[in-house]
Amino acid sequence: MSLIAENKPAYDGKVLDLSGKSGARAFRNTLATVLIVLAFVLAMIPLVWILFTVVSKGYHLLLTADWWSQSQRGITVRREGGGAYHAIMGTLIMALITAVIAVPIAILGAIFLVEYGKGTRTAKVVSFMIDILTGVPSIVAALFIYAVWITIFGFNRVGFAVSLALVLLMLPVVLRSTEEMLKLVPDELREASYALGVPKWKTILKVVVPTAFGGIVTGVMLGLARVMGETAPLLILVGYSKNINLNPFNGFMGALPTMINQDRTELALPNAADRVWAAALTLILLVLALNLLARLIARFSAIKSK
Incomplete structure (x- = not known):
């Protein structure tokens, strides 16, 4: 046999x-x-x-230098050209402010849910509120910030108000993804660190978070991709400007979504339809570039196994 x-x-x-x-x-x-x-x-x-x-x-x-270096100021039926520099910078500035506010809150909230508040009433309330934020439409978040920022406090429509609305949209995406990544970290790593006498906060900082760092960065990029294409907060909380404005606390600002919307209503202008497609492609490339950058950061920052 x-x-x-x-x-x-x-x-x-x-x-x-x-x-x-x-x-x-x-x-x-x-x-x-x-x-x-x-x-x-x-x-x-x-x-x-x-x-x-x-x-x-x-x-x-996108193959022309003017697209990356000039704004749409002075573009009329008689004058062609211009670029998307004002909209690109406005999009990046508002996205950066959004990330600076939302990412630390989301990561700390995920650490609390996974490491400290597991099974507690406070954790259940936080988790429930995050679930509610996940389903909030962008226009509702914009109207809430409008009611607080403009109606109650009397501030002007500016780019920073847009970032506050985008924080409400980005926060649940980053928190949930970070929470799942932290749950995937093996408990054996935590127990080994505790066995060596390492405090819990240092274990989280030196072991848990670095182990899940790649997934956390991916979640942050997903959150940025989620908010960079939003149009409702831009329409409600800040006016569109064809000029270059790099100050999010003063005046109207351009952004790629509102540039698309503006050129859609000005198809009589030269190359307006082309600018709509070019702005959309620019937004896609920006999100792609951010994701590639995140992959590189995660690759070179993650803990290397020996």
């Missing part, structure tokens, strides 16, 4: 052959594979279609 036959289980003195698949099992396996591949193809069709349309209609403006 061969070695393969010797390793097979015996039943009533006969060797059972379990190496093959029955006809029904093989059919179900093939059917499931076909359905999964079909679902993947169906999901990729609109994505590829959108990317192809945006790239094919907007790439030529």
Whole structure:
């Protein structure tokens, strides 16, 4: 008897052959594979279609130096040209302010839920409120900040108010992703650190967070991608400006979503339709660049296994 036959289980003195698949099992396996591949193809069709349309209609403006260095100031029916520098800088400034406020709060909140408040009433309340924030539409967040920032305190419509509204949208995304990443850290690492006499706060800072750092950074980038394309807070909380304004606390600011909306209403101007597609492509490239940067940071900052 061969070695393969010797390793097979015996039943009533006969060797059972379990190496093959029955006809029904093989059919179900093939059917499931076909359905999964079909679902993947169906999901990729609109994505590829959108990317192809945006790239094919907007790439030529991105190849000009004016697009990255000039604003739309003075662009009329008689004067063509201009660029998206004012909108790019406005988008980056408001996104940066949003991240500076939302990311520390989200990470600290996730650490509390996973490391300190597990099972407590306070943690349940925090988790419930985060679930509510996850489903809040962007226009509701913008109207809330409008009521507080402008109606109650009497401040002007500025870029900082937009960042406050975007914080409400970014916070639950980053907190939930960070929470899941912290849960994936093996408890053995925590227990080994405690066994060496390391305090809990230092274990979290030196072991838990660095282990989950790659996932945390990915969550932050997902949060930024979520808020950088929002239009409702921009329309409600700050007016669109074609001039370059780098001060988020004074005056109207340009942003890529509102630039798209503005050019959509000014199709009579030269190249307005082209600017719509170019601004959309620029926004996609900015999000892509941020994600690539996050991957590099996570790759070189994560704990290396020996």
